[in-house]
Amino acid sequence: MTKTPPLQGTKADWLADRALRGLIASVMQLPYQSRVPMMGSALRRAIGPLVGYRKRAEENLAFIYPDMSPTRRRQIAEGVCDNFGRTLIENYSHEEFGDWIKDCEATGAGIAALEYARAKKQPVIFVTGHYGNHEAPRQVLTRMGYEIGGLYRPMANPYFNEHYSKTMTSWGGPVFEQGKRGTMGFSKHLKSGGMGTLLFDVNYDRGELLPFLGKPARTAFSAAEIALRFDALVIPYFGKRLDDGLSFSVDLDAPIKHTDPVQMMTDISSSLEKRIEDAPEQWFWIHRRWKNKSGKSAELSGT
Structure with missing residues (x-):
């Protein structure tokens, strides 16, 4: 019988996954209509700022909309994190998600x-x-x-x-x-x-x-x-x-x-x-959408 090869990831990847698994397992215990906003709030208020999602979203927004005010960029970036959290837990709850939007x-x-x-x-x-x-x-x-x-x-x-x-x-x-x-x-x-x-x-x-x-x-x-x-x-x-x-x-x-x-x-x-x-x-402004082949983020280099 062929063994499945071990996953290749960093220690940081493993730790991040452990934290997310614990959060998802906890939130999944809540009723669906409480679970979704709770996960959105967790990404907006805690996880998003902690792991750099909010910052990256703001940087991308500044790259695309240089005349946008910092206050508006922060507002959108927080909304991005909230939507990400909601989407994440909705997809883990795909049966209830389907029922909710039936x-x-x-x-x-x-x-x-x-x-x-x-x-x-x-x-x-x-x-x-x-x-x-x-x-x-x-x-x-x-x-x-x-x-x-x-x-x-x-x-x-x-x-x-x-x-x-x-x-x-x-x-x-x-x-x-x-x-x-x-x-x-x-x-x-x-x-x-x-x-x-x-x-x-x-x-x-x-x-x-x-x-x-x-x-x-x-x-x-x-x-x-x-x-x-x-x-x-x-x-x-x-x-x-x-x-x-x-x-x-x-x-x-x-x-x-x-x-x-x-x-x-x-x-x-x-x-x-x-x-x-x-x-x-x-939209998921957290992605490194504007990145050249060297791996340097275009949103930071301005190219």
């Missing part, structure tokens, strides 16, 4: 195109970003009878990824880990007429520089390239958190026109940019 109806220009694609068994790639809760659209569409898989990028902390990945893979359609094997599995799923989700808004060191919120960011072209290869419909979709902090609206944009990978990824990025401009606190 009355949410998907809307938008992409609905009719999606229904037509399903009828003729055309592959569909949903593209989205770390905005609101990116799993809300998959929850709603799964309830509507669509089987949606995905291709995900593992978390940098391998100890945390070991259990967080199960929040994506334990329900819905087949979900594959990014890499040669995962991409092959995802492609095979689409080729058979399947549907899957790709998150495109993280730095990809081998990607091309495309404008994102007005600054060059290395972007993976996977969504566009796979769509062109399999004639897949590409639909941006988003789950926006509503004012009560627990409910969502789910919107499907019109399909992205098949042109070339550069233009398609530019159009896909534009769909997310509009959402961020509408509610900046709902």
Whole structure:
């Protein structure tokens, strides 16, 4: 019997994972409607500032919006941490999360195109970003009878990824880990007429520089390239958190026109940019989105 190789991570990764596991286990004991705001508060007030999330969000905001006041940057960064905490615990509570948003109806220009694609068994790639809760659209569409898989990028902390990945893979359609094997599995799923989700808004060191919120960011072209290869419909979709902090609206944009990978990824990025401009606190400004190949953060270097 083959043994699973030990996880390769730093002592800091292990300690951070132990702390998060303990917090998640404690918060999961609360009723759902108390659990979600509690986790948001923990990230906003304690964990976010302690581990540098709030600071990084403020630095990214200053890079993109240099004329924004420090007070406004702090306000948005705190909202980012709060949304992150809520999203995290919602995804660990995926069954209750699905029950909570069971009355949410998907809307938008992409609905009719999606229904037509399903009828003729055309592959569909949903593209989205770390905005609101990116799993809300998959929850709603799964309830509507669509089987949606995905291709995900593992978390940098391998100890945390070991259990967080199960929040994506334990329900819905087949979900594959990014890499040669995962991409092959995802492609095979689409080729058979399947549907899957790709998150495109993280730095990809081998990607091309495309404008994102007005600054060059290395972007993976996977969504566009796979769509062109399999004639897949590409639909941006988003789950926006509503004012009560627990409910969502789910919107499907019109399909992205098949042109070339550069233009398609530019159009896909534009769909997310509009959402961020509408509610900046709902996007994950904690990511090192603007980073060059040397690893130096563009948000700090100004390049």
